[in-house]
Amino acid sequence: MIRPGILVAAAVVLAADAWMLWSAARNRSGSPTSVIELTERELRLVQVGKDSTALLLRFEFDRERFRKYSGKFEDGPGWFDKAKLEQVGFDCRRPPDDPASALRYRSMPDKEVFVVLEYKAAAAAGTESEGTGFRSRLSAVDVGLDPGALRRSYPETRRFLITRGLARLRILAEWDADRRSWRPGAYLRGTITDLLVNQVNVPRPHRAVLDGLQQTTEDYYRTGPDSGEPRYNVVLHYGRNFEPFVASCRLLSAGQQ
Amino acid sequence: MIEAAGKRDAQRRVDRIRAFREELAELEREGALLLPAAQKASLDAHLDATLAALTAEFDVDTTETQKQFSWGMRIASTLGGVALCAAVVLFFHRIWGFLTTPLQVAVLILTPLLALAATEFAARRERTLYYASLLSLVALGACVLNLNVLGTIFNLTPGRGALLVWSAFALALAYAYRLRLPLAAGLVCLVGFIAASFASLWGWHWLSFPQRPENFLIGGVLLAAAALTTVNPIGKRGYREFGPVYQMIALLTLFLAILILSEKGQISYLPWSEHMVEGIYQVMGFAVAGITVWLGIRAGFSIAVNLGAGFFLILLYLRFYHWWWDWMPGHFFFLVIGLISLGLLAVFRKLRARMAGAAW
Structure with missing residues (x-):
């Protein structure tokens, strides 16, 4: 007789897998919420492991990646100000200038939000400043808790991408070196630290295009041509669960970059 | 009989x-x-x-010689299980690119099921369960690989449900074969799931649960309560050998959470000042340590007594450091610590004698 524990363990695995497959199928059913064409600047080829044959593209967008980096004080709060922070659920009632409050704000965990990412490909053509050839043209422009409301505010599905991300509250203050204290005027600002789905798997039908690329994006930009033009672009669809999947890949010729 | x-x-x-x-x-x-x-x-x-x-x-x-051999076999079994897990994971990464998506899914689903079947086969053939224990670790690793890679293949949003699945799988294995390593893994995942759920309840993203140690208190308390049930056998055979594992994980979870909060009050959910929160958790820490030692002596839980006493000492020495280190000369500080330690040694000797008396 088989032990009941084995049957329970097997049932757990099968149920979890069934749920995940159903979730993936649901995401890909119906019309996509966003259809966007991104280049290697925004979807970077990464090395998964020494012997791995997995092909993953990692999202790159204009964000503050490092926990300790808070940005420049003179930049100001921008669009992700105190009002926006409160709208997505952060408690901002404490005065930022109070040292006790600053400690609380610095230790606040991240919140899950819906992020609006704008793809500035059209704006970038012909107006690029020197040295930004390889910088991502995807940047966060808004956040919210209701994806429907965000889509109504940003209806262009090929220019604005709505997906789940992590928002963090930062407190910015100026240090007075003479008085050895913080100057008054500290303010709160939000930042998007990462997307919840921050990489995309390239399935077998599409990976033939990228399999021939010998270098990861990082190596390519370190050793490649000075222009730093992307080598490929990828069309992503975002499904009902706001999760991406690859619709197509193609290599870019010099003229198309 | x-x-x-x-x-x-x-x-x-x-x-x-x-x-x-x-x-x-x-x-x-x-x-x-x-x-x-x-x-x-x-x-x-x-x-x-x-x-x-x-x-x-x-x-x-x-015999004593057999005992020493058994320890070696347990270590070999554990290391072998970990090594085989790594082999399975790295092998899948190697062949991933050559498989179509349906084949990848099939391999991922079948791997933990095959490992379960192999575990059952090994358990029926060999009573010592060393091979079954090794294969159970492989099954656990395959289950973790299964959910992780399926999520990667379909670009799914990471969810805390994975912790619950891994916990249920590990606990089912543990109770099927009376294995303590899967039990420990299952309980750790369960504590993580409870903590992640608590963080979500407070409006934070579930992955940020380690940033608020209070998320772990509920899980620690529940496990400590569950530890008591292992003393009284469930059914004819019971699972008394699981008691020490429950105690260790429950108490380490509680003690670490309280210790961190007693030092960093700003990461608490409580709305009060940092110093007040730290004071509350310092008092709570001493109380919890004392109750743990007392309960441990009464119930004969040596792990609880040792962990409780150890936690009490750590809390005490931290207090001494915060109160005296800045103004007391260094040599005098350590002399005082040494003398207090001698006094505590006398107290623990009495406690040990009481435990021996309780055992008789």
Whole structure:
């Protein structure tokens, strides 16, 4: 007789897998919420492991990646100000200038939000400043808790991408070196630290295009041509669960970059 | 009739029989106790039969040499399981690119199921369960790989449900074969799931649960309560050997959470000042340590007594450091710590004597 524990363990695995497959199928059913064409600047080829044959593209967008980096004080709060922070659920009632409050704000965990990412490909053509050839043209422009409301505010599905991300509250203050204290005027600002789905798997039908690329994006930009033009672009669809999947890949010729 | 809830109880009985025989031989040499030949023969026959029955059913160690070998086999089993897990994961990464998506999914689903089948096969063929224990680790690794890679293949949003699935899988394995390593893994995942759920309840993203140690308090308390149920056997066989694992994970979870909060009040959910929060958790820490030691002595839980006493000491020395280090000369500070330690040593000796008295 088989032990009941084995049957329970097997049932757990099968149920979890069934749920995940159903979730993936649901995401890909119906019309996509966003259809966007991104280049290697925004979807970077990464090395998964020494012997791995997995092909993953990692999202790159204009964000503050490092926990300790808070940005420049003179930049100001921008669009992700105190009002926006409160709208997505952060408690901002404490005065930022109070040292006790600053400690609380610095230790606040991240919140899950819906992020609006704008793809500035059209704006970038012909107006690029020197040295930004390889910088991502995807940047966060808004956040919210209701994806429907965000889509109504940003209806262009090929220019604005709505997906789940992590928002963090930062407190910015100026240090007075003479008085050895913080100057008054500290303010709160939000930042998007990462997307919840921050990489995309390239399935077998599409990976033939990228399999021939010998270098990861990082190596390519370190050793490649000075222009730093992307080598490929990828069309992503975002499904009902706001999760991406690859619709197509193609290599870019010099003229198309 | 030989009654033992599991291999651990059987091993304890064997150890008691060995100790009894050694003491009996010593008493005979000292002339304190001389049994009539017939009675000694009957006693020896009974003890031999008991040892044979326990060895036949539970494959226990009847000599010190066997015990040392068993430890080596356990270590080999654990390391072998971990190595095979790594092999499975790295092999899948190697072949990933050559498989279509349906084939990847099929391999991912089948791997943990095959590992489960292999575990059951090994358990039926070999009573010591060393091979079953090794294969159970492989099954656990395959389950983790299964959910992780499926999520990567379909670009799914990471969810805390994975922790619950891994916990359920590990606990089912643990209770099926009475294995403590999967039990520990299952309980750690369960504590993580409860903490992540609590963080979500407060409006934070579930992955940020380590940033608020209070998320772990509920899980720690629930496990501590569950530890008490392992003392009273459930059903005829019970799972008494699981008690120390429950105690260790529950108490380490609680103690670490309270310790961190007693030092960093700003990461608490409580809305009060940092110093007030730290004070509250310092008092709570001493109270919890004291209650743990007291309960441990009453119930005979040596792990609880040792962990409680250790936590009490760490809290105490941290307080001394915060109160005295800045103004006291360094040599005097350590002299005071040393003298207090001597005093605590005397207290623990009394506690140990009380535990020995409770055992008798």
